[in-house]
Amino acid sequence: MFALLYSTRIYRNVPFRLNVTRSFNVKSSTKLGFPCSYTDEETRKILATINEQGVEQLYKYDISKSRLKRIEVWRKKFGKFMSLDQVLELDGFGITILRRFYDSIINSSKDNVEIASKVIKKDPSFTSPVFPVSLATKVKSCVSLYIGLDFVTWAKFDIIQKTPTVLTGWNSFAIPDRKLHISDLIRVVSQINQLIPKADVYVVENPAVAQMAIGGSAIKTNINVQKSQLIAMIMVILTNRTKENTDIPENVFFLKQYISARLFGIYVGNERVSCENVVRSLLERQIGLSEDSINQIQSKLTVPSGLKVLYEENQDAEREFLGQSLLLGLTFVRLCIVECKDSLNTLKK
Structure with a gap:
């Protein structure tokens, strides 16, 4: 046996x-x-x-x-x-x-x-909540926000069927301190809300969970918490904005963390690297795909000269945040609105 x-x-x-x-x-x-x-x-x-x-x-x-x-x-x-x-x-x-x-x-x-x-x-779901395919043709404008410790930046896109996506707004707000009292943070968020333009949908990157920093530093922990509070406050305010397009029941979507960095090739190892070279290519050469199918045309980006000048006039740190908000919005447009095949294939690699 x-x-x-x-x-x-x-x-x-x-x-x-x-x-x-x-x-x-x-x-x-x-x-x-x-x-x-x-x-x-x-x-x-x-x-x-x-x-x-x-x-x-x-x-x-x-x-x-x-x-x-x-x-x-x-x-x-x-x-x-x-x-x-x-x-x-x-x-x-x-x-x-x-x-x-x-x-x-x-x-x-x-x-x-x-x-x-x-x-x-049906496999990929790039946002939370999941962006319904049925809404893709109904979204005419989108604002993407990149929220950090020192700046909040946003980019607004106008989305018109069968034409390139147009960048119509691009701005930033400097956070005065990394250790604000909650009352001061509320005032800051109120100011930011007045500056962010209205749109059909708002997109932000899914935030990392706020947690105790390595070594137990109370200062670092408070900074992490402040960033989470900032994101939560801004998104609550945007969620409760009066909806101009009643065909869109939910107007706030969280894009998967690092997905824009992966799509545009700035995710190296386990870190996001500078987006400046990618953004400059977008601004200078208007990166787009060679073929002329509808989704490829809409994947292209048109940037007015005034917004290009605005980008160049900012300091390096603020320019980096502006670039990240631009890539977040383009990622949402290409994956969720246009469903660009080349972009989807890039993420499968």
């Missing part, structure tokens, strides 16, 4: 080294309620699907990406699955989940590529 168990273990760990002819087990295991559930033909179809299709193809069926990753790892390590119940050996696969996965394979059309692409497309 011991020898039998030992030889079985060796076989499982190094199946590719053994010169053994393997055949599919189409006789279903009773663990999944077979053979009542699936015929031999259906079993062969399921095995062929999970053994031969890539992860993106399998994602059109009823299964999560994390479980598909485990299937991919198994196939690379051990080769093909020999029976339907063998998948139960993977972590995260129970009988209910596996039956649902197999049923979706049986009930779907083998060549339905259109359905597959639609399912894959």
Whole structure:
């Protein structure tokens, strides 16, 4: 008995080294309620699907990406699955989940590529709350804000169908102190609110959670808290602004942290680096894609000369904040409003 168990273990760990002819087990295991559930033909179809299709193809069926990753790892390590119940050996696969996965394979059309692409497309959610696709054509203007310890900056975009996006406003407000009393902070936020232009939607980067600084510095902790308070106050005020476009029920969206840095190639290692070179390229060359599809045209940016001068007149630190607010807004437009394919593909890399 011991020898039998030992030889079985060796076989499982190094199946590719053994010169053994393997055949599919189409006789279903009773663990999944077979053979009542699936015929031999259906079993062969399921095995062929999970053994031969890539992860993106399998994602059109009823299964999560994390479980598909485990299937991919198994196939690379051990080769093909020999029976339907063998998948139960993977972590995260129970009988209910596996039956649902197999049923979706049986009930779907083998060549339905259109359905597959639609399912894959639903995966990315770039904002919180999720920006509804149905609102994309209704948004005519957007203000993106970049909120830091020393400055609050914002950029306003006018969005017109089938034409390049236009930067119509770009400004900043200097925070007088990193350790303001709450009453002073309220006055600062009130001033900022008067300066931020009205728009259909407002976008800010999802903030990091305020927490105790390393080493327990009370000063650093208070600074982190002040930034969180500043973001919360500004977004509450913007949420309660009178909505000019009643077709848009929610007007404040938090863009995923660092997603703009990733899109524009300024996320190096685990840090965001300066955006100045990218912004200058946008201002000088009006970066846009060569083809003229509608989403590529709208992905392009038009910047009035007066706003270019405003950018150049600021000091380095303030210019960096202005640039970050510009990239946040462009990211929202390209991913959520226009759904630019090149931008979406960039984030998949």
